[in-house]
Amino acid sequence: MPRPADPAARERILDAAGKLFYTRGIRAVGMAEIVAAAGCGKNVLYRHFPSKDELVLAYLHRAAEQLDGSMDAAVAGLDEIPRAALVAVVREVADRVTARGYRGCPFRNYLREMRDPTDLPGRFAMTEVRGLRKRVDRLVAELDVDEPDLLADRVWLLVEGLYASAPYGDRKEAATTAVGLVQELLAAA
Template structure:
Protein backbone atom coordinates (compact mmCIF):
# COMPACT_ATOMS: atom_id res chain seq x y z
CA UNK A 1 0.00 0.00 0.00
CA UNK A 2 1.45 3.35 -1.03
CA UNK A 3 1.51 6.47 1.13
CA UNK A 4 -1.53 8.10 -0.50
CA UNK A 5 -3.63 4.95 -0.18
CA UNK A 6 -2.64 4.60 3.49
CA UNK A 7 -3.49 8.25 4.12
CA UNK A 8 -6.90 7.86 2.47
CA UNK A 9 -7.67 4.71 4.45
CA UNK A 10 -6.69 6.37 7.72
CA UNK A 11 -8.82 9.45 7.02
CA UNK A 12 -11.83 7.39 5.89
CA UNK A 13 -11.65 5.23 9.01
CA UNK A 14 -11.10 8.27 11.24
CA UNK A 15 -14.05 10.14 9.76
CA UNK A 16 -16.38 7.19 10.33
CA UNK A 17 -15.14 6.37 13.81
CA UNK A 18 -15.07 9.97 15.03
CA UNK A 19 -18.52 10.70 13.65
CA UNK A 20 -20.06 7.57 15.13
CA UNK A 21 -18.22 7.37 18.46
CA UNK A 22 -16.81 10.82 19.13
CA UNK A 23 -13.33 12.23 18.79
CA UNK A 24 -12.17 11.48 22.33
CA UNK A 25 -13.54 7.94 22.44
CA UNK A 26 -11.44 6.66 19.53
CA UNK A 27 -7.87 5.68 20.30
CA UNK A 28 -5.01 5.40 17.85
CA UNK A 29 -4.95 1.59 18.09
CA UNK A 30 -8.64 1.35 17.16
CA UNK A 31 -8.06 3.74 14.27
CA UNK A 32 -5.01 1.79 13.10
CA UNK A 33 -6.99 -1.43 13.15
CA UNK A 34 -9.98 0.05 11.29
CA UNK A 35 -7.71 1.57 8.64
CA UNK A 36 -5.68 -1.62 8.23
CA UNK A 37 -2.32 0.10 8.66
CA UNK A 38 0.49 -0.34 11.11
CA UNK A 39 0.82 1.99 14.07
CA UNK A 40 4.20 3.01 12.67
CA UNK A 41 2.63 4.01 9.33
CA UNK A 42 -0.17 5.85 11.13
CA UNK A 43 2.25 7.94 13.18
CA UNK A 44 4.54 8.51 10.18
CA UNK A 45 1.62 10.08 8.30
CA UNK A 46 -0.05 11.77 11.28
CA UNK A 47 2.29 12.44 14.22
CA UNK A 48 -0.64 13.16 16.55
CA UNK A 49 -4.36 12.56 16.90
CA UNK A 50 -4.94 16.30 16.47
CA UNK A 51 -3.23 16.07 13.07
CA UNK A 52 -5.72 13.39 12.02
CA UNK A 53 -8.71 15.34 13.35
CA UNK A 54 -7.49 18.45 11.55
CA UNK A 55 -7.23 16.55 8.26
CA UNK A 56 -10.66 14.98 8.75
CA UNK A 57 -12.24 18.38 9.42
CA UNK A 58 -10.58 19.90 6.35
CA UNK A 59 -11.99 17.05 4.25
CA UNK A 60 -15.42 17.51 5.85
CA UNK A 61 -15.36 21.22 5.05
CA UNK A 62 -14.62 20.52 1.40
CA UNK A 63 -17.39 17.90 1.29
CA UNK A 64 -19.90 20.24 2.99
CA UNK A 65 -19.14 23.15 0.68
CA UNK A 66 -19.30 21.00 -2.46
CA UNK A 67 -22.57 19.27 -1.55
CA UNK A 68 -24.28 22.43 -0.34
CA UNK A 69 -23.19 24.46 -3.36
CA UNK A 70 -24.39 21.75 -5.75
CA UNK A 71 -27.78 21.71 -4.04
CA UNK A 72 -28.15 25.49 -4.09
CA UNK A 73 -27.05 25.73 -7.73
CA UNK A 74 -29.55 23.02 -8.68
CA UNK A 75 -32.40 25.11 -7.23
CA UNK A 76 -34.38 27.45 -9.46
CA UNK A 77 -32.48 30.62 -10.32
CA UNK A 78 -34.76 32.65 -8.05
CA UNK A 79 -32.53 33.99 -5.22
CA UNK A 80 -35.21 33.27 -2.60
CA UNK A 81 -35.44 29.62 -3.67
CA UNK A 82 -31.67 29.31 -3.65
CA UNK A 83 -31.58 30.45 -0.02
CA UNK A 84 -34.34 28.04 0.90
CA UNK A 85 -32.43 25.23 -0.85
CA UNK A 86 -30.03 25.31 2.10
CA UNK A 87 -32.80 23.95 4.31
CA UNK A 88 -33.84 21.34 1.74
CA UNK A 89 -30.24 20.17 1.74
CA UNK A 90 -30.33 19.99 5.54
CA UNK A 91 -33.55 17.97 5.43
CA UNK A 92 -31.99 15.33 3.18
CA UNK A 93 -28.87 15.24 5.35
CA UNK A 94 -30.88 14.93 8.58
CA UNK A 95 -32.87 12.03 7.08
CA UNK A 96 -29.75 10.16 5.94
CA UNK A 97 -28.71 6.95 7.67
CA UNK A 98 -26.37 7.56 10.54
CA UNK A 99 -26.92 11.32 10.87
CA UNK A 100 -25.26 12.34 14.13
CA UNK A 101 -25.10 16.10 13.80
CA UNK A 102 -22.50 18.47 12.48
CA UNK A 103 -18.96 17.10 12.68
CA UNK A 104 -17.71 20.64 13.37
CA UNK A 105 -20.11 21.32 16.21
CA UNK A 106 -19.30 17.88 17.61
CA UNK A 107 -15.56 18.57 17.40
CA UNK A 108 -15.93 21.97 19.03
CA UNK A 109 -18.04 20.51 21.83
CA UNK A 110 -15.50 17.80 22.57
CA UNK A 111 -12.20 19.51 21.83
CA UNK A 112 -12.68 23.25 21.24
CA UNK A 113 -11.83 24.19 24.81
CA UNK A 114 -8.60 22.21 24.95
CA UNK A 115 -7.29 22.33 21.38
CA UNK A 116 -7.17 25.88 19.99
CA UNK A 117 -6.33 24.70 16.46
CA UNK A 118 -9.55 22.62 16.38
CA UNK A 119 -11.54 25.60 17.64
CA UNK A 120 -10.02 27.73 14.88
CA UNK A 121 -10.93 25.22 12.16
CA UNK A 122 -14.50 25.07 13.41
CA UNK A 123 -14.80 28.86 13.62
CA UNK A 124 -13.38 29.19 10.12
CA UNK A 125 -15.90 26.66 8.76
CA UNK A 126 -18.81 28.46 10.42
CA UNK A 127 -17.55 31.82 9.12
CA UNK A 128 -17.22 30.40 5.59
CA UNK A 129 -20.81 29.13 5.74
CA UNK A 130 -22.07 32.52 6.88
CA UNK A 131 -20.07 34.19 4.10
CA UNK A 132 -21.68 31.84 1.57
CA UNK A 133 -25.13 32.69 2.93
CA UNK A 134 -24.18 36.40 2.76
CA UNK A 135 -23.47 36.02 -0.95
CA UNK A 136 -26.90 34.47 -1.49
CA UNK A 137 -28.54 37.22 0.59
CA UNK A 138 -26.82 39.91 -1.51
CA UNK A 139 -28.09 38.19 -4.67
CA UNK A 140 -31.58 38.52 -3.17
CA UNK A 141 -31.07 42.22 -2.46
CA UNK A 142 -31.89 41.75 1.22
CA UNK A 143 -30.18 43.43 4.19
CA UNK A 144 -26.89 41.89 5.31
CA UNK A 145 -28.27 41.02 8.75
CA UNK A 146 -30.48 38.38 7.12
CA UNK A 147 -27.39 36.26 6.43
CA UNK A 148 -26.54 35.98 10.12
CA UNK A 149 -30.14 35.15 10.96
CA UNK A 150 -30.38 32.41 8.33
CA UNK A 151 -26.98 30.99 9.30
CA UNK A 152 -27.94 30.81 12.97
CA UNK A 153 -31.19 29.13 11.99
CA UNK A 154 -29.32 26.49 9.95
CA UNK A 155 -26.77 25.88 12.72
CA UNK A 156 -29.50 25.56 15.31
CA UNK A 157 -31.40 23.14 13.08
CA UNK A 158 -28.31 20.92 12.84
CA UNK A 159 -27.97 20.73 16.60
CA UNK A 160 -31.68 20.24 17.23
CA UNK A 161 -31.96 17.52 14.58
CA UNK A 162 -29.00 15.67 16.07
CA UNK A 163 -30.45 15.76 19.56
CA UNK A 164 -34.06 15.01 18.59
CA UNK A 165 -33.26 12.58 15.74
CA UNK A 166 -36.08 14.30 13.85
CA UNK A 167 -35.38 15.32 10.24
CA UNK A 168 -38.57 17.43 10.30
CA UNK A 169 -36.51 20.06 12.12
CA UNK A 170 -35.25 21.11 8.68
CA UNK A 171 -38.82 21.64 7.45
CA UNK A 172 -39.51 23.85 10.46
CA UNK A 173 -36.27 25.74 9.88
CA UNK A 174 -37.14 26.19 6.19
CA UNK A 175 -40.53 27.64 7.15
CA UNK A 176 -38.87 30.02 9.60
CA UNK A 177 -36.30 31.00 6.94
CA UNK A 178 -39.11 31.83 4.50
CA UNK A 179 -40.68 34.12 7.11
CA UNK A 180 -37.33 35.84 7.74
CA UNK A 181 -36.66 36.28 4.02
CA UNK A 182 -40.12 37.65 3.30
CA UNK A 183 -39.90 40.00 6.27
CA UNK A 184 -36.49 41.26 5.13
CA UNK A 185 -37.87 42.02 1.66
CA UNK A 186 -41.00 43.79 2.90
CA UNK A 187 -40.82 47.57 2.43
CA UNK A 188 -40.33 49.42 5.70
Protein backbone atom coordinates (compact mmCIF):
# COMPACT_ATOMS: atom_id res chain seq x y z
CA MET A 1 0.00 0.00 0.00
CA PRO A 2 1.51 3.37 -1.01
CA ARG A 3 2.27 5.88 1.70
CA PRO A 4 0.17 9.06 1.71
CA ALA A 5 1.82 12.20 0.41
CA ASP A 6 3.55 14.31 3.07
CA PRO A 7 2.33 17.89 2.63
CA ALA A 8 5.31 19.25 4.57
CA ALA A 9 7.94 17.35 2.57
CA ARG A 10 8.70 20.17 0.11
CA GLU A 11 9.33 22.70 2.87
CA ARG A 12 11.35 20.21 4.90
CA ILE A 13 13.53 19.45 1.87
CA LEU A 14 13.95 23.15 1.16
CA ASP A 15 14.81 23.86 4.82
CA ALA A 16 17.44 21.12 4.87
CA ALA A 17 18.91 22.08 1.50
CA GLY A 18 18.94 25.77 2.40
CA LYS A 19 20.92 25.19 5.59
CA LEU A 20 23.39 22.92 3.82
CA PHE A 21 23.81 25.16 0.77
CA TYR A 22 24.26 28.27 2.90
CA THR A 23 26.79 26.77 5.31
CA ARG A 24 28.77 24.54 2.96
CA GLY A 25 28.11 25.72 -0.57
CA ILE A 26 26.14 24.36 -3.50
CA ARG A 27 28.83 22.10 -4.95
CA ALA A 28 29.79 20.54 -1.63
CA VAL A 29 26.27 19.27 -0.96
CA GLY A 30 24.94 16.22 -2.75
CA MET A 31 21.34 15.21 -3.20
CA ALA A 32 21.84 12.11 -1.01
CA GLU A 33 22.93 14.33 1.86
CA ILE A 34 19.82 16.47 1.41
CA VAL A 35 17.63 13.35 1.42
CA ALA A 36 19.22 12.28 4.71
CA ALA A 37 18.96 15.74 6.29
CA ALA A 38 15.33 16.14 5.20
CA GLY A 39 14.37 12.65 6.34
CA CYS A 40 12.68 11.76 3.10
CA GLY A 41 13.17 9.30 0.30
CA LYS A 42 15.02 10.12 -2.88
CA ASN A 43 11.82 9.73 -4.87
CA VAL A 44 10.11 12.37 -2.70
CA LEU A 45 12.95 14.83 -3.23
CA TYR A 46 12.93 14.32 -6.99
CA ARG A 47 9.14 14.59 -7.12
CA HIS A 48 9.38 18.09 -5.68
CA PHE A 49 12.71 19.07 -7.26
CA PRO A 50 13.48 17.09 -10.44
CA SER A 51 17.06 18.44 -10.54
CA LYS A 52 19.59 20.03 -8.25
CA ASP A 53 19.32 23.25 -10.27
CA GLU A 54 15.59 23.40 -9.50
CA LEU A 55 16.30 22.90 -5.80
CA VAL A 56 18.98 25.59 -5.88
CA LEU A 57 16.61 27.94 -7.66
CA ALA A 58 13.92 27.31 -5.03
CA TYR A 59 16.52 28.01 -2.30
CA LEU A 60 17.43 31.30 -4.00
CA HIS A 61 13.75 32.23 -4.41
CA ARG A 62 13.19 31.66 -0.71
CA ALA A 63 16.23 33.77 0.15
CA ALA A 64 14.93 36.53 -2.13
CA GLU A 65 11.56 36.54 -0.40
CA GLN A 66 13.24 36.85 3.00
CA LEU A 67 15.76 39.48 1.94
CA ASP A 68 13.28 41.53 -0.07
CA GLY A 69 10.86 41.46 2.86
CA SER A 70 13.58 42.60 5.23
CA MET A 71 14.57 45.42 2.88
CA ASP A 72 10.94 46.48 2.38
CA ALA A 73 10.46 46.59 6.14
CA ALA A 74 13.62 48.69 6.54
CA VAL A 75 12.34 51.41 4.21
CA ALA A 76 8.67 51.20 5.22
CA GLY A 77 7.24 54.65 5.86
CA LEU A 78 10.18 56.39 4.20
CA ASP A 79 8.57 56.84 0.77
CA GLU A 80 8.71 60.61 1.06
CA ILE A 81 12.19 60.72 2.62
CA PRO A 82 14.64 59.21 0.09
CA ARG A 83 17.71 60.27 2.09
CA ALA A 84 16.47 58.38 5.13
CA ALA A 85 15.51 55.44 2.92
CA LEU A 86 19.05 55.26 1.48
CA VAL A 87 20.51 55.23 4.97
CA ALA A 88 17.96 52.54 5.92
CA VAL A 89 19.03 50.41 2.94
CA VAL A 90 22.68 50.57 3.95
CA ARG A 91 21.80 50.02 7.61
CA GLU A 92 19.72 46.94 6.69
CA VAL A 93 22.66 45.45 4.79
CA ALA A 94 24.96 46.38 7.68
CA ASP A 95 22.65 44.67 10.16
CA ARG A 96 22.47 41.60 7.94
CA VAL A 97 26.23 41.20 7.53
CA THR A 98 26.80 41.62 11.27
CA ALA A 99 24.15 39.08 12.24
CA ARG A 100 25.28 35.96 14.00
CA GLY A 101 25.81 33.08 11.57
CA TYR A 102 26.08 35.33 8.53
CA ARG A 103 28.00 33.55 5.79
CA GLY A 104 27.46 35.89 2.88
CA CYS A 105 24.70 36.97 0.55
CA PRO A 106 23.16 33.83 -0.97
CA PHE A 107 23.11 35.41 -4.45
CA ARG A 108 26.69 36.61 -4.37
CA ASN A 109 27.76 33.29 -2.83
CA TYR A 110 26.10 31.43 -5.71
CA LEU A 111 27.67 33.63 -8.36
CA ARG A 112 31.11 33.40 -6.74
CA GLU A 113 30.93 29.63 -6.27
CA MET A 114 29.30 28.55 -9.50
CA ARG A 115 30.73 31.27 -11.73
CA ASP A 116 27.93 30.91 -14.24
CA PRO A 117 25.53 33.84 -14.35
CA THR A 118 23.84 32.34 -17.43
CA ASP A 119 22.23 29.25 -15.90
CA LEU A 120 18.76 29.66 -14.42
CA PRO A 121 19.89 30.06 -10.79
CA GLY A 122 22.69 32.37 -11.94
CA ARG A 123 20.30 34.59 -13.87
CA PHE A 124 18.01 34.75 -10.86
CA ALA A 125 20.92 35.62 -8.54
CA MET A 126 22.03 38.39 -10.93
CA THR A 127 18.46 39.72 -11.08
CA GLU A 128 18.35 39.95 -7.29
CA VAL A 129 21.70 41.74 -7.06
CA ARG A 130 20.64 44.14 -9.80
CA GLY A 131 17.31 44.66 -8.03
CA LEU A 132 19.04 46.09 -5.00
CA ARG A 133 21.15 48.30 -7.24
CA LYS A 134 17.98 49.57 -8.93
CA ARG A 135 16.50 50.35 -5.51
CA VAL A 136 19.56 52.47 -4.70
CA ASP A 137 19.38 54.17 -8.10
CA ARG A 138 15.65 54.95 -7.68
CA LEU A 139 16.18 56.47 -4.25
CA VAL A 140 19.07 58.62 -5.45
CA ALA A 141 17.02 59.73 -8.47
CA GLU A 142 14.42 61.11 -6.04
CA LEU A 143 17.01 63.42 -4.50
CA ASP A 144 17.71 66.87 -5.83
CA VAL A 145 21.49 66.47 -6.09
CA ASP A 146 24.23 67.26 -8.56
CA GLU A 147 25.67 64.13 -10.18
CA PRO A 148 23.08 61.58 -9.04
CA ASP A 149 24.82 58.80 -10.99
CA LEU A 150 28.04 59.41 -9.09
CA LEU A 151 26.22 59.40 -5.76
CA ALA A 152 24.41 56.16 -6.66
CA ASP A 153 27.73 54.56 -7.61
CA ARG A 154 29.26 55.59 -4.29
CA VAL A 155 26.35 54.31 -2.24
CA TRP A 156 26.44 51.07 -4.22
CA LEU A 157 30.15 50.68 -3.53
CA LEU A 158 29.38 50.97 0.18
CA VAL A 159 26.76 48.24 -0.10
CA GLU A 160 29.06 45.97 -2.08
CA GLY A 161 31.90 46.76 0.30
CA LEU A 162 29.79 45.59 3.22
CA TYR A 163 29.05 42.31 1.50
CA ALA A 164 32.67 41.85 0.44
CA SER A 165 34.17 42.68 3.83
CA ALA A 166 31.84 40.46 5.85
CA PRO A 167 34.24 37.48 6.08
CA TYR A 168 37.15 39.66 7.18
CA GLY A 169 38.02 41.72 10.20
CA ASP A 170 35.54 43.51 12.38
CA ARG A 171 32.15 43.40 10.65
CA LYS A 172 30.53 45.67 13.23
CA GLU A 173 33.15 48.35 12.65
CA ALA A 174 32.75 48.09 8.88
CA ALA A 175 28.97 48.30 9.24
CA THR A 176 29.14 51.40 11.43
CA THR A 177 31.62 52.99 9.03
CA ALA A 178 29.45 52.26 5.98
CA VAL A 179 26.34 53.78 7.55
CA GLY A 180 28.37 56.83 8.60
CA LEU A 181 29.83 57.18 5.13
CA VAL A 182 26.46 57.10 3.41
CA GLN A 183 25.25 59.78 5.83
CA GLU A 184 28.32 61.90 4.97
CA LEU A 185 27.78 61.39 1.24
CA LEU A 186 24.17 62.48 1.53
CA ALA A 187 25.06 65.51 3.65
CA ALA A 188 27.66 66.58 1.08
CA ALA A 189 25.41 65.98 -1.93
